[in-house]
Amino acid sequence: QPERAELTRPKGPWDVDDVDLSEGSGNRIDLGGLIVTGAPGLEMRLNVDERTQAVSAVMLVAEDGALELSKGSFSIEPLIRTQRGWLTWADVKIEQSLADGYLPMPSVTWRHAEVQLTTTAYTSGGARDAVTHAVYRVVNPGKKPARLTLALAIRPFQVNPPAQFLNTVGGVSPIHELAFQGNAVLVDAVPRVFPRTPPDAFQAASIEAGQPCEWLASSTPRANRVRDEGGFASGVMLYELDLPAGGSREITLDLALQPNGVFKANSESQEDVAARWRERLNRVDASVPKDSRALADTLKTALAHVLINRDGPALQPGSRAYERSWIRDGALTSEMLLRLGHEDVVKEFLRWYAPYQFANGKAPCCVDRRGADPVPENDSQGEFLFLIDETYRYTRDIELLRELWPAARKTVAYMDKLRLSERTEENQQGDRKAFYGLMPASISHEGYAAKPMHSYWDNFWSLAGYESAVRIARTLGQKEDMHRFIESRDQFRSDLYRSLAVAMQAHDI
Incomplete structure (x- = not known):
């Protein structure tokens, strides 16, 4: 109890500055923002989400195009197969951009002599019905028709790296069970990924099979369901694409942001979302020289990040x-x-x-x-x-x-x-x-x-x-x-x- 009699709350709670914490310190529970002193008959029960410790609906997009759905979740990573084999982020030239140069609707483009892939992410709806959409646009830049395969891999890794450890440890995001069922990818029995266009195939494997780009290259058949006791299960949605010269095709995934897999489609289009962001980010405009426009755009993007x-x-x-x-x-x-x-x-x-x-x-x-x-x-x-x-x-x-x-x-x-x-x-x-x-x-x-x-x-x-x-x-x-x-x-x-x-x-x- 505090020694200062002038406090207006004689029964607490008290500020830490007004209490001698050295007395009876072994009988206290430190909850970070609250220190509770034990007493006879006092029982404390903490209800915690054992899977995530929190609920967050903010997705991360890596510079190479990988997507992390929510805080601490698995990621979705693209791969492309051409006539010469599988391409990953390490085999292509990568560019990043934002819609209109500043809207929080990021795109990552892979450029290669045989293929171009642009991954765009945006979120529609409000706080209660938000859905993130991942749009994969595959382009054949050549002068001849091309047969390509787009693989969208579900990986047991966060975009957030292990170096980020405060409050949430980055790095691995365990997946013990992975399956494709009812036009949805189930991650640990919870539907999280809903492809608008059903894949031509879905394959899953445990860590023993190696990395997806390795076991995809083999002729060994893979099941559409897997369990990995170590939490390193991976799976891929495969799309076979026959594109004419200069042709393109888009594949869209709807992603349930909440870890309970609740998904409710809304009517907002990509352009609707862009229009909504334009209104919120352009209430005040900065008049700058043309060669300084990027500075004004950066300010608008920072504003978007604050609101997100x-x-x-x-x-x-x-x-x-x-x-x-x-x-x-x-x-x-x-x-x-x-x-x-x-x-x-x-x-x-x-x-x-x-x-x-x-x-x-x-x-x-x-x-x-x-x-x-x-x-x-x-x-x-x-x-x-x-x-x-x-x-x-x-x-x-x-x-x-x-x-x-x-x-x-x-x-x-x-x-x-x-x-x-x-x-x-x-x-x-x-x-x-x-x-x-x-x-x-x-x-x-x-x-x-x-x-x-x-x-x-x-x-x-x-x-x-x-x-x-x-x-x-x-x-x-x-x-x-x-x-x-x-x-x-x-x-x-x-x-x-x-x-x-x-x-x-x-x-x-």
Whole structure:
């Protein structure tokens, strides 16, 4: 229990800063964003999806054209057979592109003297009925007819590599059972791949048979169903294509994003999806010289990635390792969203994030499915206030500002407590003079995780937060609080500038 009697929640929950975790540490369960203390008669049951640990509907496309359906899932990889044998990504020239140069509808093109293959992926529908479509367009670039075979291989590997290990380990995605049944590929008995055009054949094999490009080249018959106890089953859908000179053919797969195999067709066409993205990404246009158009296109694609990686109202920097909502990322991402015409997205994020504030006014550095992360990152308060202020500056939503005023007020009080804790006599001596009046040491940078450090990053954001708080109070007519915030800001700014001077002198800057 906390020693500070002024806390408004005498029965908890409490912020980690207000509790002595060294007492009874063996009787606590650390769930990341929540630490639970055991008690007689207390039983805890955690319901976890044992297959995936999470549900994600964001697909990855590798630079070579392999597709990973959802977080941690298997991948689909193309191969092409010509008169000279099987071709893989290693045998062709590869190009990547986006529809219109910026839409989140990627294509990967293989170029070879005997064949050209373009893999295009896009997702139709909304959050509840989203379906990803993979379109494979095979072209005969020659002057004579050609007989080609397209093989779409289901592989027990993620696009996400093993080097990506935070929260979700990349690399292998085990497949124990693989079969083709009812015009669908069943992965571990769950229908995941629905070809619009049925394949001419489906073959499956365990790891003992080698890689698909190896056992496809052999004359050994393969079954359309396989079980691999080691989780390395693979299978291929085979399409025999007779193309005239310059001719082409398209094969489309509908992919169930959710690991439960739920699939519901929708009526959106590829052009419908492109039109929807054009509207969302062109609410604000950048006027740039023709030779700088790629820069403006990159901005639009980045906006698309932000919108794709949302999890409901939560803004997340990624869909795999960084599937969490940091207030640091959220504040800066929201600034971009506000400038590019997506005020509604920012309001939803802010209203979702604010209730996770701790009772003592601390803004959580991060929120995920486990709740608010209590780790001390002392830039968080300034970023939270900055976000409230910027949202009002762009939207002029005074009701939202009033709604968030209690949270803003508590945040300033917490910032005052932090900085005043460093205005000590000890910090006026020797090497510690630069710490006087600053935010305490924290781990707001990955490099500080092992040892918290005083960071000017924290303090610059805190100063920005004080500035924002003054503007918020002025706008709402809270004059008494405004004057108090100004006093805190001025004192903190003076201490920060003095610290900078001390540091510059100490390091001969």
